[in-house]
Each structure stands twice: as C-alpha cells, then as structure tokens.
Amino acid sequence: MSASDLPILLPAYGEILLLVLASAILLVDLFLPERLRGLTHWLSLATLAACFVLTVQVVRATGGQAAYTFGGMFVADLMANVLKLVVYAAVAAVLVYSRRYLAERGMLRGEFFVLALFATLGMAVMISANHMLALYLGLELMSLCVYSMVALNRDSATSTEAAMKYFVLGALASGLLLYGMSMLYGATGTLDLTQMAQVIAVGQVNGVVLVFGLVFVVAGLSFKLGVVPFHMWIPDVYHGAPNAMTLFISTAPKLAAFAMAVRMLVNGLIDLAGDWQQMLVVMAVLSMALGNFAAIAQTNIKRMLAYSTISHMGFMLLGLLAGVVGGNRFSAPDAYSAAMFYTVVYVLMSLGSFGMVLALSRAGFEAEELDDYRGLNQRDPWLAFLMLLLMFALAGVPPTVGFYAKLAVIDAVIKAGQIWLAVVAVLLSLVGAFYYLRVVKLMYFDEPRDAGPIAPGRDVRWLLSANGLAMLVLGVMPGSLMALCLVAVQGLYPLAR
C-alpha cells in the first residue's frame, strides 16, 4: 500500500489531536502528585485551545468547502467546523465556570476533565458524521461520558438517581435511533447519508419501510434534543446532577444534537421532508407549551431552566420544519440558518445562566432555589445586571440577542406560510417571559434572604461579564453571526447548488 492509498486526514485533524491529547491527559493525571492536580485543568483548557486553533486552520486549508475523509464517513463542511468551534469554546467556558465549584466538593479530579474531553470528542464526531455508523459511535461516546459525569458525585443520592434515569432513557433512545437506522439501511441499501439522499431521490425505495425507519429516527433524535414527548429526563437530570454537570449537559451537547438532526434529516432524508416536518410541528408545539407552562410552577432554578430548555429546543425545531415548502427548497438555507443561529445563541444563554448558578454557589450551598436570588442586586449589583441580561435574552426581550434569534425563526415560519404556528410560538413565548421576569423581580425588588459571601473568583467574573454582555452586543449586531450561519448552512450537501 503506497502513501496515496491512505485517506487524507486533514479534515479530521482537530478530532485526532483531541483524541491524542485527551489520552495523554488521562495518563499524565495518573502520575501527577496531589499538589499538582490543578495542572490537569490547565492542560484541558490548552487542549481545547489547540483544537480550536487547528480547526480554524482546517477551515483555511479547505477554503470552507466540504471535505470528506475515511471513505466519506467523515465530513468537514463549514457547518461542522463552525459548530465544532462553538463546542470547543463552550466546553472551555464550562471548565472555567465549574473549577471552584468542583474543587469545593472534592470532584476536581482527572476523571471530570477526561470525561469532558472524551464527550467533546464524541460531539465533534457526531457533528462531522456523514455515515450512520460514525453518527452512532459519536453519539455513544458522548452519551456514555455524560452518564458517568452525572454520577461523578458518588455520595449524592439525587445524582445517582439522575444518572440512572438518564442512562435507562438514553439507552432506550439509542436503541430507537439504531432500530430506525437499520430500517433506513434495509430500505436504501446504504449507510452513507449522501448516498442515501441520492438513492431516495431516484425513488426506487420501499416507502413504507423508509417512513417506518424515519419515525424511529425522529424519536431517537427528539430524546437527544429533549423535546416532547421524550423530554421526561431533562428536569430530573438537570435537577439531580451536580451544578457543574448540569452546565455541561445543557450547553455543548445541544449543538451536537442539533448537528445530528441536520445530518439525519437534511443531509440524508430531505426528500422525506414532507413526512418529518409534520412530526416536528407536533413536537415543537407540545414542547413550547409544556416547557413554558411547567416552568412557571418551579421553585428550583435548575428545574425552571430545564423546562425552559425544552421550550427553547421546541422553538428551534420551528426553524428546522420551515425549510421545505411543498417540495421546494428555496427558503431552506434561511430556515436552517435561523435554527442554527438559535441553537448557538441558546447555548450562550444557557452557559451564562447556569454559570451564574455556579458563581453564586459556595461550599455547602448550591444556590439552586429561586429564593436564593432574592435581593441579588443589593448583594452584588454587577452579577445581578448580568443575570438580568441573560434572563431578558432567554425571554426574548428586544435589545438582547434572544429577541433576534426568535425573530429569525418566526420569520422563517411565516415565509413557509405557517402563520398559525408563528402565532402559537409568539403566544407561548409570552407565557415564558413570565418566569424569566420573575427572576428579575426577585433580584431587584425583594430583600435578600441569604447573606453569605459571593466570591466567584476573578476569571469567572470576567468570563461571566463577557458572556452576559455578549447577549447585548450580539443583539445589537447579529449580522456577522447570522451571515456565518447562512454560509455554513448553504454549504450542506443537499442545499449546495
């Protein structure tokens, strides 16, 4: 075998580097003396930074064109690279936010960092998968790491309960997804998503088996996104997991789940859009309704944000389901880029709000009840202001980016001619505004209940400030991020013409 027979690995350089460095950290951490354990934290951050830089270089080298490797199993198109950059940045932010929290609870050990890095590798593989095998392997790598992270606090009964529920339901969803994939393979005779799209477009396919498989695939996807009717795990896992793990689960994996949905539904099955869009309509409306109404009744802020996740993911689905109108794909780039923008912005908002929960918690105090936020303005005006920005962004109040993200999605829905869906989305967002603004009311107009010190550390304070102010800056100037999402989505195989 000559050198030219080997696959050109350039598109996967970022993942390869991540794998090598994560394995190295696994070994280094084993031999580090106890007093140098903090080093693992910095090594992990350096790993993520190196992968970030290398991915930027890969974009430069490929010129933003889709590059395939491993026999078409792995694709590095612009959407993949952009999402990977956001994933690396989000995981790095998670590590910074959660360092003090984990150190105070004796969980700042190599296991956390290695699991986080391998989960990141799984997400990167999912994002770049162009083959059902690669997709499934990435998904399982991510999921198995995340299950273990939730259970990392072995002394906590709630963490154990959350991990077990997450595991059983997650494995069930993986089974559903895999069964759907086997049906799709049986109908089309290929596992490669590009070839699958071509086979379906030709039309010599058993439609019944295909739609049967599609139903199972959508069920599996909806679990990973956390939308109704497969949302049951979200509140329990968010509530029961240690705050740092909740922060992790609620951010980067959402990007991976979005990418997985795009790869399966758009790259592979866009010719079945008429079928899956109807399923997404039902899921989106139910998610927004259940998420927003159930969040009102919560007294625990992690649980409240968990229900808000369900409603936000439902809102994001509106973008995905508005792409193909009557078999016509002209408006698809606008709709899918709105969904991608919404997902990226949601991850930023979620990072900030759970980061705030971590910043306010201290040894023996989790800051997870809504009452803990009473009078925050009197205790720390700057953090209260940042939380205000984040809550406004989640609610979709105009100067913040949350408003623009919602506007872009609703615009796509209206262009697709589904006026009633846009009206329902706006009304349910109004319901959602109630519980976000309640947090603001508690912070600014109530007397403090808790008098403990607030000492998040300087690095966390800077990062939280950047994160909160990004809501405002991106809200005033969303153009460049929106344009990036549009270019990224236009590079997807079925939309590139």
Place this chain on the structure above:
Amino acid sequence: MAALPLEQALVLAALLFALGLAGVLVRRNVLYMLMSIEIMLNATALAFVAAGARWAQPDGQVMFVFVLALAAAEVAVGLALLLLLYRRFGTLDADALSELRG
C-alpha cells in the same frame, strides 16, 4: 441449505425489539431493565444483518460488530451505576427512585 427469507428475519427482529421495549417499560427492577435494553440492541443488530444480507453487502455485519461492542460498553457503565444505586438505596426497584419530582 435454504437461506432465511428476509421478511422472517425482520419480523423476528421487530418482535425482539418490541419485547425489549415492553421489558424496559413494564419491569420495575433496574437489572431487568438493563437486560431488556440489551435485547433491544440485539434486535437492531439482527435487523442490520438481515438488511445487509438483502443487499449482499458486508456493511450490515460491520454494524452488528459495532453494536455488540457498544452494547458491551453501555452495560459496563450501566452496571457501575447499578452498583452505585444499590449501595445508596439498598434496592434495585425503579420506583424507589423518586426523590426528583416536579
């Protein structure tokens, strides 16, 4: 030797999958739930093999091997959680897991 018809293999896979799914939903013992999940995964693996045989491709069997390996990895994590659960709660009854509600 006559080959097994595709339809029969797929029906068997569907039956096994339904059996596993029902097991996860009905059983209250976490250990049996894990076993039911294994049955589900093996049913999908069987469906892959049958589909691969229909298209005369090795891909189905490749998927089978990977599904087996991943099922083993999943069980490793699952059993670790199971031990943790038993030590915390002293029972494997899924209904005992009811601290998180709302």
